[in-house]
Amino acid sequence: MQTVESSLRQRWGYLAKDFVETADGQLFAVVVHGVEAGRVLTSLRYTRRSEGLRKLGSLESQQLLQKQHPDWLYHCPRRDVQLHGVPESCVIRHYRPAAFLEEQRQLYRAAHHPTLAPALKAIRQHLDAGNLETGQLEAGQLAAGQLAAGHPQTGPTGGGLTGEWGITGSHLLGAAGADSDIDCVVYGMKNFLRAQQLAQNAMERGDWQGLTPEQWQAAYQRRGCELSLAEYSWHERRKYNKFSVMGTKIDLSCVDNPPPEALIAGEKIGKTQLLAQVVDDTHAFASPAVYRVSHPRIQSVLSGTPTYAGQAVVGEWIQARGWEEHTLDGSRRLVVGTSREGSDEWLKVVSAPAVDGKVGNREEDAVFRSESG
Structure with a gap:
């Protein structure tokens, strides 16, 4: 039976959350499925040095490409934004999250010592036993095993996720340290929502833990978004895609076919700020995330920034600032997060507007004030 991951890869070849490496030791995160004008659309994240891989910030990566490969600074006409467009002919290695995880499974079976041995031990135990009860494995092993195999006692639909998820980021590239996060990518929206429900169940049982204040602070500083720490953590906590297992931070993200609007x-x-009500959140966790809204002029809000995936649900009012675009089908949309940090751009839940059009207070606003005060 064909997996969602293999179906997506058959269609697109390169998928968001993959990495590619060039001959001069630059490693790029793929940000858009497929190839456009002979280029893989990416963001430069690491450079290979004699001492190993070094992570690059957005400004440093931009400066490096301006110096070494200015022709790779590619203006994408469909998105009207500059991306790092690596010529496909310059790619010497393609890193794929699901294939990497399967390699790790094979290494474990061969009694080698893969990077993710504890997680793979849990996967093997779940697949072999099929119906392990909570408590038969250590918490960290249970966590990874449920994600990999779809624990039949707790999974919302039963059945496994084997082959439908992988590991990206520093672990995929062999650049992870002892305290590195584990970035998990789940293929297909239904599979992602199942993994998300597993995470929520495990956190409610106490098998997995929420992030500590220190972990939230670190995540917030690394993301560098325009929200306050209190706003950021309030939105993130209810998504159930960030949690801690044996002290290690785990991130879940979804890769699927892009929404039609994208x-x-x-x-x-030009730059625009709006207040609107969400009327459709079907693609809230997609990449880019899409929120259809009720607004006099703008029909949808899009964001390719992970911070704003799953940010709001149907019925909630959002305040957003970004670039207003006129699309070829005659509609208008707001694009939030046109750079990795999304400077001067944001998307957050607010209260419904009062009669005079101003935004009033609500319970969550009080939470924001109390946490930040």
């Missing part, structure tokens, strides 16, 4: 070319008009 495939329509748009032209930037």
